[in-house]
Structure formats: C-alpha cells, structure tokens
Amino acid sequence: METLEALRLRRSIRNYMDVPVEFEKVGNILDAARLAPSAGNVQDWKFILVTKEETRKKIAEACLKQYWMQDAPVHIVVVCHPKKVAAFYGEKGEKVYCRHNSAAAVENMLVAAIDQGLGSCWVGAFEEDMLRTALKIPANASPEAVVTVGYAAEKPQMPQKFKIENIAFFESYGNRIKDIAAFMDYYGEHVQSAIKKGKEMFKKVLEKKKQ
Ligand SMILES: Cc1cc2nc3c(=O)[nH]c(=O)nc-3n(C[C@H](O)[C@H](O)[C@H](O)COP(=O)(O)O)c2cc1C
Structure with a gap:
C-alpha cells in the first residue's frame, strides 16, 4: 500500500x-x-x-x-x-x-x-x-x-478533519493560503520543472560519459 x-x-x-x-x-x-x-x-x-x-x-x-x-x-x-x-x-x-x-x-x-x-x-x-x-x-x-x-469489525467514517487552508499558514503565523488549489498547482509546477531540469542534467552527464 x-x-x-x-x-x-x-x-x-x-x-x-x-x-x-x-x-x-x-x-x-x-x-x-x-x-x-x-x-x-x-x-x-x-x-x-x-x-x-x-x-x-x-x-x-x-x-x-x-x-x-x-x-x-x-x-x-x-x-x-x-x-x-x-x-x-x-x-x-x-x-x-x-x-x-x-x-x-x-x-x-x-x-x-x-x-x-x-x-x-x-x-x-x-x-x-x-x-x-x-x-x-x-x-x-x-x-x-x-x-x-x-482485524477491524467496523468501518468508521472519516471523522471531520480540518481542511488544509484552515490549518496551514504561508511563510508566517496567521498568514492564510486563500486559494489552496492555486498554491498546490504552483508547487506542482515548481516540482515538475525541477524534475525536468534534473533529468536533463542527468542525460547530459550520461552523454558526456559516452564520448
Ligand atoms: C494522544 C491521543 C490519545 C487518544 N486517546 C484515546 C482514548 O483514550 N480512547 C479512544 O477511544 N481513542 C483515543 N484516541 C483516538 C482519537 O480519538 C482519534 O484519533 C480521533 O478521534 C480521530 O479519529 P481517527 O483516528 O479515526 O482519525 C487518542 C488519540 C490520540 C492522538
């Protein structure tokens, strides 16, 4: 799992x-x-x-x-x-x-x-x-x-859990993230571009080694 x-x-x-x-x-x-x-x-x-x-x-x-x-x-x-x-x-x-x-x-x-x-x-x-x-x-x-x-003999419902935007502050205490979806997307893009850069660098290193 x-x-x-x-x-x-x-x-x-x-x-x-x-x-x-x-x-x-x-x-x-x-x-x-x-x-x-x-x-x-x-x-x-x-x-x-x-x-x-x-x-x-x-x-x-x-x-x-x-x-x-x-x-x-x-x-x-x-x-x-x-x-x-x-x-x-x-x-x-x-x-x-x-x-x-x-x-x-x-x-x-x-x-x-x-x-x-x-x-x-x-x-x-x-x-x-x-x-x-x-x-x-x-x-x-x-x-x-x-x-x-x-072994469970019950399947409890998920109890109420606070949403991320209710418990997470951005950079300092009390500073709420208003649009969590946009925030996540922003980080998603950043992570994706970092991975892409990493892959490109790795590819270049391999190519150099082959030469
Ligand atoms: C420090 C701590 C003490 C807890 N003590 C009890 C307890 O004595 N009896 C009990 O039935 N559940 C106890 N729980 C479980 C919580 O009630 C449970 O985690 C909470 O209701 C959220 O439900 P979930 O675990 O299904 O997410 C305890 C949980 C923690 C973290």
Whole structure:
C-alpha cells in the first residue's frame, strides 16, 4: 500500500474481530515503532506486547474502563524513560522530547497496522498507577500510550478533519493560503520543472560519459 493511501485509510478502530493477528504482522508493527525518529536518536522507548486476555482486561480497566479494548487481540503499551532523555537534553528532554519520541513511535505503529490490513487505536486515557501495577512498569519508566491492534469489525467514517487552508499558514503565523488549489498547482509546477531540469542534467552527464 502506498504510504499516503495508508494515511488516508487509517481510522481509529474500536471494534475487533475475534481473530488472532499473525505474529509476523505484529513483528512488523514493532519494527515500525523501532524505526521512528527520536530526539538525538536516544530511543528511550520500550514496547510491552500483551496478548493474554486477563491482562488485556486489566489494561481496559486501567484505561478508564474502555471495555471495547478487551476485544482487540493485541495491545502494545508504549513506555518512555524520561531520565534517559534528560541526560542529553535536560528538562526539555525529560518533559517534552520523551513524549514526542513515544508519539512518533505510536504513529509509525498505526501506519504499519493499516498497511497490513489491520485496525488499531491510539489510547491515551488511562489511570497511570493501575497500568503500572498491571504491567509491572518500574518508577523510572512512564507509560505513554496503549495501541490496540486487530482485524477491524467496523468501518468508521472519516471523522471531520480540518481542511488544509484552515490549518496551514504561508511563510508566517496567521498568514492564510486563500486559494489552496492555486498554491498546490504552483508547487506542482515548481516540482515538475525541477524534475525536468534534473533529468536533463542527468542525460547530459550520461552523454558526456559516452564520448
Ligand atoms: C494522544 C491521543 C490519545 C487518544 N486517546 C484515546 C482514548 O483514550 N480512547 C479512544 O477511544 N481513542 C483515543 N484516541 C483516538 C482519537 O480519538 C482519534 O484519533 C480521533 O478521534 C480521530 O479519529 P481517527 O483516528 O479515526 O482519525 C487518542 C488519540 C490520540 C492522538
């Protein structure tokens, strides 16, 4: 699947089929997480893979009783290690970058899931202490998110998403792009002409080599 197609198709799935997920697919999701960007490449994350029903029930309970989660055959709990990031980036690392790192890993996992025909949901609402107890998460680690994974038993509509012109500013904050179609065309033309120039240069280099 093309990446842009995957991004457009992805939805938060909260209804799952009672079908196990192939281990290879779960492996690919963890691999996608591992490959995410992280500040200074610190990779302070750990991923707890949970398949046991009993533990999934505890997680759903800890996630403010989001019982729909129990039916997802796989839960992946993302934890970060703020002090590890603090060692490189001080307070900003401890309070901000470690969270960003985990978020990047989560998004990679969601994209890897849809790419393989799986549904997923990012769950951020949880009672931290309950999650710590259920999964024996130590004090130096901070639970950031639970990702549910499984085959979707629903096909949710795309929720309302803001249009590009409502969220993008041009060159400075607040400067809106009024005619987004014209703007895109402009960039389209620029990119096309850059590609054309590149191809011509490449052709010339090849011709010179032949001489
Ligand atoms: C930080 C974060 C926390 C979230 N927490 C929850 C959650 O606890 N429960 C839930 O059902 N969905 C949760 N979601 C999913 C959002 O509700 C969902 O992404 C949003 O409604 C847009 O829908 P979409 O993912 O289909 O585009 C969370 C998403 C993010 C990014």
